[in-house]
Amino acid sequence: MRSFVLTIGSELTSGDKPNGNSVYLANRLTALGVPPLHIHSVPDDPLAIASVLKWALEECEIVVLTGGLGPTVDDVTREAVAASFGLPLIENEEIEAILADKIPHPTEGQFRQIRLPQGAHFYPPELGTAPGFKLEVDQKNIFVLPGVPEEMKKMFEDYIAPELKNFIGEPGLKYQTYKFCGIGEVVVEGKLKEIPEFAGLIVDYSILPHGMEVHLKISSDKESLAFLDEKVKEIFGDELFSIGDKTLAEVTGENLRNGRLTVSTVESCTGGLLAKMLTDAPGSSDYFTGSIVAYGNDVKGHLVNVSLEIIKEFGAVSSQCAEAMAGNGRQVLKTDLCLSITGIAGPSGGTEEKPVGLVWFGLADKDGVESDFVQFSGDRSGIRLRAAQTGLNILRLKAKT
């Protein structure tokens, strides 16, 4: 059984807003065992909504629709859904009672929200004021949810997901994500061939790069996935950083916390991005104390004590500078570990000897300082992202030992 995701909103078809609701629903419906066959967006236009809705029912058993249930004039979904199937809209007393508590003096637009297509079953709004509803047409189910992401997610998890679970049962197909850092997608695919059982055990798999990370997603039954978990751990070792949802920053943070290590960074070309990533996780103050963004050479000099000689002789993008940044940074920031990043993010500033994308990393601990470089590809923001991910990965591996 496959599902149809339909998101409604002129801001989606004009490209003014990325479609986070589609991504969320696609993920959840896949996990629940009704993966989308179609994902669709239309503007707040009753004719377009009617047109796609009829086609959707020809294609799929389950339609999940979001957006256009609000109180403003451009919210036309309720009326459009009813009109698509020739159903009258009927005022619902239960919804009226719920909304009366939330809005003592409703506007005409807010009052519209108490109406439902005839025969629909409603879902009460908890976070906003827009009720959702379910409509059964030709023995197929249309779930209609508000478009505000928090409201949509809450209503989906509170009502739709349990209903689907009940209806579909435990999905035979499970999905597991394996996350790697430090190897490319081609290497991941190649190494999977070292598991002779692989092809026979899986139903499907995909390998996608996310900057320096590679995510392998496998669909199979529960037992096969449990077997593969062990095999993947065995074959990939430290290149595997997570089975499941944890981010690279979260795993790095866990390793630091478990190792009772504190960390700081001294960043040039990443401009604070690595520090930002380390502090994305709540509770990061357990291991992260601070950073110096030494963007200009002056700051490298007077705050991190990188000598002018090093910068003159070897340049700011060099092993020597990276090691001085990490070593001195560790003293100045008073942490167990200090990671430094210095490179050329571009678009300009590259030379034949030191091209755009060349990034040096330094790592200092109580025993000394080491350094290494990577030549990244991509544009400025891609190089900065890959450099910060690489920095996280160096810290993850260091803290693990």
Added chain:
Amino acid sequence: MRSFVLTIGSELTSGDKPNGNSVYLANRLTALGVPPLHIHSVPDDPLAIASVLKWALEECEIVVLTGGLGPTVDDVTREAVAASFGLPLIENEEIEAILADKIPHPTEGQFRQIRLPQGAHFYPPELGTAPGFKLEVDQKNIFVLPGVPEEMKKMFEDYIAPELKNFIGEPGLKYQTYKFCGIGEVVVEGKLKEIPEFAGLIVDYSILPHGMEVHLKISSDKESLAFLDEKVKEIFGDELFSIGDKTLAEVTGENLRNGRLTVSTVESCTGGLLAKMLTDAPGSSDYFTGSIVAYGNDVKGHLVNVSLEIIKEFGAVSSQCAEAMAGNGRQVLKTDLCLSITGIAGPSGGTEEKPVGLVWFGLADKDGVESDFVQFSGDRSGIRLRAAQTGLNILRLKAKT
């Protein structure tokens, strides 16, 4: 005339990848005068592709399709498009010659890329190895492009956009984006009513929040937009930071560069995000020298000289601490301006007196230090984003004067 955007890829319908190609094409097609009426995604599944393609031609004159043209087994778009219209695939000698230069020893999969549906016109690949093509069916145009974003964008801009311009002519309807910071969307909408000509001059408009920014997008003719530019400038003054595409960080950088001012930041709860944003723009070393991420109180003390008394008496989230961070930070980092941010990003750490979302900002210049606070809503990442945007906006306004 409306267009249909169709993106193909199992990673899209499983929710494993946000659909950046759709957003890009929606924006560009809208600007070119053929706004999408439908945006659709299907997996790499020939039956699903055929089904949606036939329906798309019933709905729209122009279909722009991306993805599934690569050399691997799951790339089925070329074959699916040909099969949808009962067309044979024919090897194209011109493409063969182009690819022979790029791939001396093609694999079977790469060799498949030289085939085209009968009657199709091809677009040569410049960045990758997948040619695109155009197919005319029932006097409607289907443009088929590779799915790798860089390849797709280059081919769209080099070939499709000029063809559409030629075909459609100068679009009567133009789109202009006005970006604000420091006021909410309701205020923006309210203030527009101060332009009596507004309703009569526009064809359509939308107002969307992006964290602390509000983007107003107006569609109208060229002359009306020129008139509205002046009116919007007049009514909103400094709350308007850009007419067009420039980001808040870019405008802030321009103001700093024009004012010949250097800037640094001292960040606690944003953990380096403001520094990262300031350095997103190439050339930011003209005005940005560095930052201290003073996440732990120790670093606030020994690197930014915030006295223990301040933290004991008023706490790290206080006017006093924000002012000390900015004032001392300016000395330590040796810049004309220094902005500090200290607050409670959550999810824990809030109290009744200082709830999650409370953020203090300090700004130091040659004349002294001032501070102010904002109570933000949202989750941890939302609060951090809004705080960093607010910091940028403070710097933008300061550098403008």
